[in-house]
Amino acid sequence: MSLKRRLLMLLVFTLAVALTGVNGVAQGQAVKNPDTLIVQSFGDVATLDPAVAYDTVSSGTFLWNIYETLIFFNGGRTDLYEPMLATEVPNVANGGISADGKTYTFKIRQGVKFHDGSVMTTDDVRYSLMRFMLLDADGGPSWILLASILGFDVQSTRDDNGKLLPDIWDRVNQAIQVKGNSVVITLKDPYGPFLNIMASWSMVVSKRFVVKNGGWDGAKTNVAQYNNPPKPEDATLFDKSDGTGPFKLDSWDHATGNVTLTRFDGYWRAPAKLSRIVIQKVEEFGPRRLALQNGDADIIDVSRADQPAVTGISGVRIVDDLAQLSTNNALFMNLNVNAEGNPDIGTGKLDGNGIPPNFFSDVHVRRAFAHLFDRQAFIDQALRGKGRIANGPIPFGMLGYNPRGKWYEVSKDKAIAEFKEAWGGQVWNNGFKFSVLYNSGNVTRQTEAQMVKEAAESLNPKFKIDTRGVTWSSILGLMNQKKLPMFIIGWAADYADPDNFAVPFMHSTGTYPGRQSYKNPEADRLIEQAGKETDAKKREALYFRIQEIAYQDVPTIYTAYPTAFVVMRSWVKGWYHNPMFFQTWQDAYRLSKGQ
Amino acid sequence: MTTFVARRLLLLPLVAFGVTILIFALLQFLTPAQRAALFVTDPRQLSQIDAIIRKYGLDKPVHVQYWTWLKQLAQGDLGWSQTARMPTSTALATFFPATLELTIYIFIPVVLIGLWLGTKAAVRKDQFVDHFSRFFAISLRGLPSFVWGLIVLMVFYGWLNWFPPGRLSLDADLFVKSPEFHRYTRLMTVDALLNGQPWIFVDALRHIVGPAMTLVLVEMALIVRITRSSMLEVLRQDYVRTARAKGLAEPVVINRHARKNALIPVVTLTSLIFVGLLGGVVLAETIFNYPGIGKWGAEAAVQLDIPGVTGFGMFIALVTVVGNLAADILYAAIDPRIRLQ
Secondary structure (H helix, E strand, O other): OOHHHHHHHHHHHHHHHHHHHHHOOOOOOOOOOOOEEEEEEOOOOOOOOOOOOOOHHHHHHHEOOOEOOOEEEOOOOOOOEEEOOEOOOOOOOOOOEOOOOOEEEEEEOOOOEOOOOOEOOHHHHHHHHHHHHHHOOOOOOOHHHHHHHHOOOOOOOEOOOOOEOOOHHHHHHHHEEEEOOEEEEEOOOOOOOHHHHHHHHOOOOOHHHHHHOOOOOOOOOOHHHHOOOOOHHHOOOOOOOOOOOOEEEEEEEOOOOEEEEEEOOOOOOOOOOOOEEEEEEOOOHHHHHHHHHHOOOOEEOOOHHHHHHHOOOOOEEEEEEEOOOEEEEEEEEOOOOOOOOOHHHEOOOOOOOEOOOOHHHOHHHHHHHHHHOOHHHHHHHHOOOOEEEOOOOOOOOOOOOOOOOOOOOOOHHHHHHHHHHHHHHHHHHHOEEEEEEEEOOOHHHHHHHHHHHHHHHOOOOOEEEEEEEEOHHHHHHHHHOOOOOEEEEEEEOOOOOOHHHHHHHHOOOOOOHHHOOOOOHHHHHHHHHHHHOOOHHHHHHHHHHHHHHHHHHOOEEOOEEEOEEEEEEOOEEOOOOOOOOOOOOOOHHHOEEOO | OHHHHHHHHHHHHHHHHHHHHHHHHHHOOOOHHHHHHHOOOOHHHHHHHHHHHHHOOOOOOHHHHHHHHHHHHHOOOOOEEOOOOEEHHHHHHHHHHHHHHHHHHHHHHHHHHHHHHHHHHHHOOOOHHHHHHHHHHHHHHHOOHHHHHHHHHHHHHHHOOOOOOOOOOHHHHHHHHOOOOOOOOOOHHHHHHHOOOHHHHHHHHHHHHHHHHHHHHHHHHHHHHHHHHHHHHHHOOHHHHHHHHOOOOHHHHHHHHHHHHHHHHHHHHHHHHHHHHHOOOHHHHHHOOOOOHHHHHHHHHHOOOHHHHHHHHHHHHHHHHHHHHHHHHHHHHHOOOOOOO
């Protein structure tokens, strides 16, 4: 949406608030739909198959509501667990984790029923884990278990030509075994984050139900047929489900994008307090805001920019400053830009009207930009002050975050000194011109790009930076071709472990370094070592060293660890926050409505 | 007449074919990774872009992709629309009835009130009605429809809570999804009556009023202005003077002699409005969260959902051809001098 339209909408909306403020549902008024939780979100579910879903809306809908995991997070903690479908959290003391850190034994809870009334068995658990790994849809989450169980080098079940690896079923089958009432998982290498991964990604589905609906039966002979389903709907659990969670799927209305869950009365704990959850897709903020005010929605999605429009509505509660496991809006520099037909590096020479493709390969250039970017000003301006200054890939609140980690102080003089040193003084004398790109519509990133531009251009009249907002698809296309000289993007956790941040930001095979031509063998080695280390103290020391490299090399300028906020009717009770939740209502079991 | 209709209908596949070629030609401007954006919505999926490109054949030359698509089409398969989360043909069948229903509720008041007000304005030129209708039309057209939409939403939902957004309220939606309710036409108000459920009818109507009111206000203004100017021209014609001289009653002169002849440009405009509405009214559907075809079509276009956009394009081509055909037939019905050949 164009800025003008947004502004106009905001204006009309401010008017709406003024007009209707006095008419909002007054506090103390009867709770609307007392046993139904209504959530309005702007995204919609892509698939309900737990082995395929890899976006926050989809996973957030079914995780812990329809499907449950073997272990679960303890309250708001991301490093402490409680048993869920397992009867205890494995550790070395209780024999659940072997001394070498490779074997995990999960004692499976008995008598747990699936929504269809059948009883969950250890075989269902084993099957679910195997199915998660072997379905492996492109763009899906299967790599998380593949890499953690079969080893870092196994990111997919297929070779480079897209053919199923002939021994993959055997390896998975070998790694996950049933022993009595337990499921035993043997990792190739010890992997520190494994329990954390299991807390989010070990969802148990009913094998009987999947097979009955034409899905994979677990056999080796036909695994190729079910691997990488060609269309989302080809995955058996795309729009049907049979889990053990407190709610069962009632309907997913594709036309409206709405999902309805109803209480499962045969649940293994006491049944949930809510009888129904309705998740409605409402793209525009306006109707969401009015539905909240009228009590037609209990929880709505609100962006930081729209926060003032929901502040002060009577009967509405805003909880702010919630920890989030994300390193967002980092500023990436590309050390070797693909110059082919690339307007974003101008002439391709250091002549004041462009930059050479390897412009950012000079560390002085990168350090100069690091000295230029005022992170606190960015947080104040773009995040309404809600966020913490970042100093590396690993976010605040996670093991490996170094509160004393060094970063570049904001200083024009130091930036000038670095620029004067870069490229033998040519940068300072000749000037440069290039573009900073971000996905259009993202106001936060737009502000950030503008700040980089203003800071650089104020140093030297020969410095020119264009800020360019392009569609998400263009960002993706250009990034993949390594054509972006400088770009802004972020990362949110798959699982609460520093490995999930160190790899995408700093490992040469990670998501971003490959697209910014950055490789530091020392960083690669430390990251691999840290992933295998099980001693928390030693791991922390390793991540501190990785932070040190991120500071020295500075291929990326880390800006902020933003905090989140939620907006709900005050009558929603039992809500709490865990940084690993994708959605506000993710542990809906504990929620209820009442005055 | 029959040959005329048949010939026009024969054009249909050609137009549809042209539309699809155009869409595929436009795709040439995009890189495979750009087209993969539809499937990679989260940075966490970035590492799998290449696999996704391979999986969906996005790196193949555009004519190969077109051929694959044509082969699919020959089997009646329009492809999978990722934005609708369903096959494209199902998406069309799901979203179109909602838009059709909305269109009907917009179209009838637009035409009836538009014609009435336009005629009145012409007959009472420079009197109060004329000034009022001019002011009314200009001020309505002067603001974009999304502003009207927000105002209507704000007043009638936020303030009065009469006309909520969406298509049905929670209880009605649950009932409609239950096995007790049969969907005969997929037009919610009609189905509600056929099922003997007046409360569903009322509920569905409450949800239609918001977007309908918004668009009636905007679209009616055009009809009023065109009817007025066309009427003014006709009223100056000799045969109108003759009719009056014969001593015919004024309503007969206006309604029978003048208006019928003034209708030709109005019919043209009306058919355009009708086709435009059927193609989906993106802004009104989006603001009122109404699950119509325009909202989906726009989303499919923005996200580069190729099967979705292609299917939507073909469908719009069909609606346009049929709409124009209907207008041509109406011309002949109104004006006997026009013969269809």
